[in-house]
Amino acid sequence: MELVHQGKVRDVYADGGDLVLVASDRVSVYDVVLPTPIPGKGALLTALSLWWFERLADIVPSHVISAEDVPAEFAGRAVRVKRLDMVPVEAVVRGYLTGSGLAEYDKSGTVCGTALPAGLVDGSRLDAPLYTPTSKAAVGDHDLPMTYEETAGLLGAGLAARVRDLTLDLYRRGAEIALASGIIIADTKFEFGLDAEGALLLADEALTSDSSRFWDAAAWKPGQTQPSFDKQYVRDWAKSTGWTPDDAEAPEIPQDVAEATLARYIEAYELLTGRTWR
Known part of the structure; x- marks a missing residue:
């Protein structure tokens, strides 16, 4: 596959006539990507988006072709989608x-x-x-x-x-x-x-x-x-450090902040879907 675009969080690969959209564990604050990933975040985002796409499809269909037909290395955090x-x-x-x-x-x-x-x-x-x-x-x-x-x-x-x-x-x-x-x-x-x-x-x-x-x-x-x-x-933590989006370097996220952020994402997923996260 060919990497055709890298966004703040997602990487887009060309694969034949389709695209493969991969959610990374990167996190952005005020449009700036922080240097520390939050492990597991990409999989959570993918699972929750797929859950919502199903519940919104009668309003407007999504670009998703398959959540299974993706490279094994990206399984769980990638979807095959239409080119748009x-x-x-x-x-x-x-x-x-x-x-x-x-x-x-x-x-x-x-x-x-x-x-x-x-x-x-x-x-x-x-x-x-x-x-x-x-x-x-x-x-x-x-x-x-x-x-x-x-x-x-x-x-x-x-x-x-x-x-x-x-x-x-x-x-x-x-x-x-x-x-x-x-x-x-x-x-x-x-x-x-x-x-x-x-x-x-x-x-x-x-x-x-x-x-x-x-x-x-x-x-x-x-x-x-x-x-x-x-x-x-994460926004509140970054602001508390005195960092601003105009600074040359973004701060590293401490482990406890990353873990607390992931816990909030998991709680939202479980409350919304009624499913237990892994």
Whole structure:
């Protein structure tokens, strides 16, 4: 196989007419790949994405061909997928206000150009899920917020509307399923691509602890930091070291931080799927 692309977390290999998407154990924070892997994370991401792809397929099919027909060395963390013409937009959706959305709101009262009611705080639930797309930056660069109008200019009105509407539908379905398992999906992102026949498919990953903020529903309380089952733990640790994304070198992750992060990923997987992780 030929390595054709290396992303922050996933490596893409060409294999005949298909691609093989391999989830590594790398972890990125603020679009920067940290030097320390988290062993087992790639397999968890793959398993959870496959679980979600099945539950979202009636909304939009995924690019997955097979999770078994992959090289033995990548078994458990790779999927054979269709080649797609990827949509050059990160389809981000927010059901709750936090992170970069909160930072923008505190400055301007808006998120990606959409005005929100006054008085919201960290963790506030939004009246309706908000589509807040970003650019798709290369590894080492930062994704940048886009307005919906900018996505329409980039993709064309029809495709931009389709991506937005599917993103909102996927989030609503996922949020409903997750909440029944005690998890709030505060926000998440999806990627889409067009196949050879022009059909729009869900690609990359879906509703994982890497691509989403998973909060403990029982402990949710607006105005405070929410207990989570995602990589926010690593973000908070990295920030506590004084490191910023503009520094020349990213910090090594201590073993206890890596283990605690993996434990959160495992807990999210088990709560959502009802399955025991290995």
